[in-house]
Amino acid sequence: DTGVSQNPRHKITKRGQNVTFRCDPISEHNRLYWYRQTLGQGPEFLTYFQNEAQLEKSRLLSDRFSAERPKGSFSTLEIQRTEQGDSAMYLCASSNRGVDTQYFGPGTRLTVL
Amino acid sequence: DQQVKQNSPSLSVQEGRISILNCDYTNSMFDYFLWYKKYPAEGPTFLISISSIKDKNEDGRFTVFLNKSAKHLSLHIVPSQPGDSAVYFCAALASGSQGNLIFGKGTKLSVKP
Numbered sequence: 001d002t003g004v005s006q007n008p009r010h011k012i013t014k015r016g017q018n019v020t021f022r023c024d025p026i027s028e029h030n031r032l033y034w035y036r037q038t039l040g041q042g043p044e045f046l047t048y049f050q051n052e053a054q055l056e057k058s059r060l061l062s063d064r065f066s067a068e069r070p071k072g073s074f075s076t077l078e079i080q081r082t083e084q085g086d087s088a089m090y091l092c093a094s095s096n097r098g099v100d101t102q103y104f105g106p107g108t109r110l111t112v113l
Numbered sequence: 114d115q116q117v118k119q120n121s122p123s124l125s126v127q128e129g130r131i132s133i134l135n136c137d138y139t140n141s142m143f144d145y146f147l148w149y150k151k152y153p154a155e156g157p158t159f160l161i162s163i164s165s166i167k168d169k170n171e172d173g174r175f176t177v178f179l180n181k182s183a184k185h186l187s188l189h190i191v192p193s194q195p196g197d198s199a200v201y202f203c204a205a206l207a208s209g210s211q212g213n214l215i216f217g218k219g220t221k222l223s224v225k226p
């Protein structure tokens with residue numbers, strides 16, 4: 001499978017715990033995006049990388065959230081001290097040109113109890 | 114405050130007829146617009162886009178119309194097919210941004226045989 005992969009697919013955690021998600025983009029895609037989607041809403045932009053550089057970051061991303069793409073390949077999204085409001089689907093996408101060539105992964109569903 | 118609005122949560126259309134999905138936006142800085150389609154348990158898939166310098170873009174059965182003065186765009190699907198049944202998201206990108214896509218809440222299209 002050469003699509004965007006995300007792990008884990010589901011994560012259940014207790015409030016206050018830290019969680020980390022991984023995204024593996026399509027090979028040679030230099031752009032990587034993270035979004036969050038809650039029930040009944042569209043995806044909400046979190047951050048954007050070009051290669052290893054984090055070029056854009058949503059103001060909605062609190063300091064509990066951090067994303068990295070250390071070698072310009074896979075990326076991780078960490079949420080510290082999770083809150084119930086963090087429960088959502090976390091989507092990753094990659095592209096080699098612009099947003100209209102984005103390919104989305106299946107997402108990681110986070111449930112914070 | 115929603116910058117991209119899809120005011121119809123759902124739409125039902127007969128197979129073979131035209132489906133028209135609408136989207137309104139408020140931010141004058143948006144200069145690129147996209148439509149995505151999403152099936153359950155999958156990430157969104159890019160469908161079609163339009164730049165603000167155009168008023169129409171066509172790709173097979175899909176046509177997007179942009180009315181900048183009204184800050185309105187629409188997606189026409191002709192003829193509609195049962196396989197088109199999905200949630201459709203409108204998204205917009207502001208001038209100068211490469212990744213901060215702003216999505217609407219989506220419209221669930223059901224195409225009945």
